[in-house]
Amino acid sequence: MEIWKESQLKQLTFAREIETAYPILLQFAQNIGFNFCAVSLTSNNRNADFKILQINNYPKEWNQLYEKESYRKVDPVVTHCNRSMLPIVWTEELFSPTPLLWDAQQEHGLRHGWSQSFHHEASGLCSILSLARKNGPLSPLELYEHFGYMFYATSHLSDLFARSLPKLPKKPEHPHLSPRELEVLKLSALGKTAYEIARILCLSERTVNYHVQNVIIKLNVCNKISAVIAPSRCGLLDAPNP
Template sequence: METWKESQLKQLTFAKGIDAAYPILLRFAENLGFNFCAVSVVSLHRDTPLKTLQINNYPEEWNSQYEKRNYSKVDPLIAHCNHSMTPIVWGESVFAETLQLWQGLKQHGLQYGWSQSFHHEPSGLCSIISLARKHCSISPLELYEHFGYMFYAASHLSELFARTLPPQALKPRQPQLSPRELEVLRLSADGKTAFEISMILSLSERTVNYHVQNVIEKLNVCNKISAVIAAARAGII
């Protein structure tokens, strides 16, 4: 690792809050060859109303236009980052359904960029770091070289923000059950045996038991009955 990268990542690690971490992250982005750096942290919990944190050095005119036109509701970068932690490179194809947003980015020197998110499971927070520049597209090699650094930075920002939340806001996210697992769980709640469920869903009994075991592990319980009870209490079924 280059000396400056190691030094700035160490500074980022010891930052006490996001206000202190952002200038470090901005310098890091500039050293990587980017003009702009944006940070946002949102809650993916619909029942946990938290004000979105947004810090960036974008042109003020663009920030005003973005807010005035409520672009956050249709921004494909946000939609992607809220559901995936894979990096997304900005381009016309990404903004195919929001061309006005794409034109605005280009007009303000934000044409070449990429975004990286991190989902903080204990708190349900999603942090997004976006880097952008006026010239020069982002190559696959460049993305590969910088992905690890930005993923770490995004995870650290989530952790810093989570520390500022009141305890009641730190609700664990509900386990994500597959549609098939939900079907098996609902039928189990109706008192059906593995054999009966296999007949209803046209599955083998072994497959049904496999889904049951997955549900037990995801809900962190010890048996099928406990899984049904835990799922009902959590409002999953």
């Protein structure tokens, strides 16, 4: 590995924010012959209020046009990157369903490019790193030489941004109820008394009341009625006994 590549890789590794990582990526892009570098991060499993993060050095006019025409919705590069982590080269064939987008990119100097995505499973983030230039198509050798750096960079960006997001609330864990406790609760939900439940399950009435009391303690409720309602709401009484 060339010394400058190793140096920039170390700098990227130590970057703790997207804003400090981007200049390193831009310098790398320029060192290997690209004019433009773009980073975008989207989320697949967060709410609609999540805003797409986009940082690039594209021409200002192009960014305004891309936003105005809502090109992101039909961009085949974005579509590919949202579903695959394989690198994608920008070609006229790829953009054949959206010729206006292809022509507009050409006019603004984004003539030859490629993109790499990374899907951050824990957070649902999808990061996309794109490099583009005005002249000279990409060669297979370029893709081979720089794929490792691109893939590491996109994964690192996802990790950096994921750390900055508020943690998603954990789903509440339901207390473990034994098969016998569930049987008692199900019969109680049907309106059976402790005496009737005891006869059905071949238990003593005292044992039935013991199970009910255990459930009340486990669910942190105040009485038998609440002990029946709580597991009913979370679906415990609908499931078959383990």
